[in-house]
Amino acid sequence: MNQAISTAVRVGILGAANIARAFISGVKPSSRVVVSAVASRTADKAERFARETGIARFHSSYEALLADPAIDAVYIPLPNSMHAEWSIRACEAGKHVLCEKPLCATAAEARAMFEAARRNGVHLVEGYPYRAQPQTRKLLEIIESGAIGRLQLIQASFGFTLATGPNIRTDPDLAGGALMDAGAYPVSLARMVAKERPSRVHAVAHWAGGVDHALAATIEFESGLLAQISCSFSTSVHRQALIAGTGGVIQTPFLNHPPLDRPAELLVKRGVAANLDFEKIPSVPMNGFLAEAESFAALVQGASKQWEGPSPEESLDIAATLEAILQSARTSHGLRPGFNGVEATPFM
Template sequence: MTASIDLFKGRTTKKEQRVDKLKIGILGTADIAREFMAGIRLSQKADVVAIASRTLDKAEAFASEFEIGKAYAAYDALLADVEIDAIYNPLPNTLHAEWSIRAAEAGKHVLCEKPLTPSAIDATAIFEAAQKNSVHIVEAYPYLAQPQTIRLRQLLDEGAIGRVRLVRASIGFSMSDRDNIRLDPTLAGGSLLDAGSYPVSLVRVIAGERATRTYAVADWTETGVDRSMVATLEHAGGLLAQISCSFGTGVHRHALISGDEGVIETSYSNHTSPERPAVLQLRRGTSWSTAYETISLPEMDGFLAEIDSFADLISIGSPQWSGATPEQSVDIARTLEAIIASARAHIPIDL
């Protein structure tokens, strides 16, 4: 496997001269596609023009509810539609690679739900397909396009807290619906691949490099997926991180980023609102008595931020994309795979 893929650099794409709105088709009437629709309705840069489902009734009902022009009874029928520029892929985790690659082969750009794939080998295959077909495929993490994450990355780049030595990032909520795909081991369910991909992606972005070693422990459901996961991550540059995630707790989402000259705390939320404000707490220096500065950022729908960034990626080019790069997505997949292997085997795993 190639560890240093950078498929963004020096690329031109088929759609770089596009001046009108990006035309997106959705594969599957997923719950998350409803939130995607709420975001894209606010966008000046992209529209959904088609929806596909395994059953025509579901496709038509979704199209009618969201006033989408075309409804297809099969995913490949949507991929054959020449009007469509790009695909949003919110299928179960095990289908992300297959349908993202098929979309690339049909000449479509792809915004694929996280985790891009549970397998690092498949992640590499996805980006090879993107390169071969001159399209962009990117992994969807709305929080990365949000103003609070963009400001967080600026603060770290400016050295506001010095050299980052420790990161602790967590996310958890309660999942009791036994039929939910996220509890299904045959569809790559589990709290790590679902919720845990967020803290793992945050650590990868902050570290600027892939973890070299992980040790993880998990609590398993009766279906055999992880209900809760805690993992340590070591990095060659010295950064140590701890991530945790759970389907069995009250709602929480928090990150503590500690450098040798200060600390930042954030909720790194996907969707910010008056109830869930976009706030960074910054404490400069190392004194116990220094107060936290509160940095408030504009509220924003995460999907809107992500969709606009995706549209800019396709119309203008790679520097416009605020999300995970292909190299980061391959590293995230590799890290997720290693964390699960470590928790199952009760041993540290080198990446």
């Protein structure tokens, strides 16, 4: 591994992305991370973005930022299809990488990315801001304490209404689609909670313009745990997970950025009876990008505090699972229920 960095980690951003604005404002209070430069495909855009967001320096190509010796790490909020190439190029330039979710479009890309990080002695991680929230730590703590018994079922969903107009999310060539955009969250949550690699998936989707606009999938695990995930570009905003064990239930909104003016709350039912109340378990809300970036900086600085996002093994499993879910949704036909004495038939 490269020598640990003892001062604030100097981060460069590849692409003047919308989400990069939220990232910059989120990490501003940090003493561990400083956003030092941004790169865009065009000089004008880079200059305007740097001015508007108060970033000291800008580059008119991604290559130029990777060659900048005053950058320790990069944040990659490019379209999903470009995550693999630019993460690998960043690793080869000796930069640590905080890559936006989903890490990439295929399991093969994920393997190549982690291989590049290993070869070049840098850290590469996939960012899911909810993972660094105290609420997520608390969720894992409760599960690990055995308070809800052995895990049996997970239901997790994330959907919203996508505005009309050009968007990287509706472009099949940029690895768009509801699963890659929103569904990566419930899939990552299922993998985090299960602590094991999914063994089989089944999925159905509604398609438009070459990408899935709504998708529902079942994920099986060797332990017998079953997860159901769903995502959509055409629902009211919702984000919720339910984790049911042999001895209780937890509900969580697993928000990236819970409101800061009140405690974030998990709902926990301990016991199996129907008439038990859910207990509210509060935790301190944080800006998710601040929590994530500080955790990333701690990793890069070699601090004893662990990276709180997905491990390389988890990210590899998430990438393989997303790829398998999409493939299942493209190919599985299911059965048309038989009514009035007619047998169920293959649905083509």
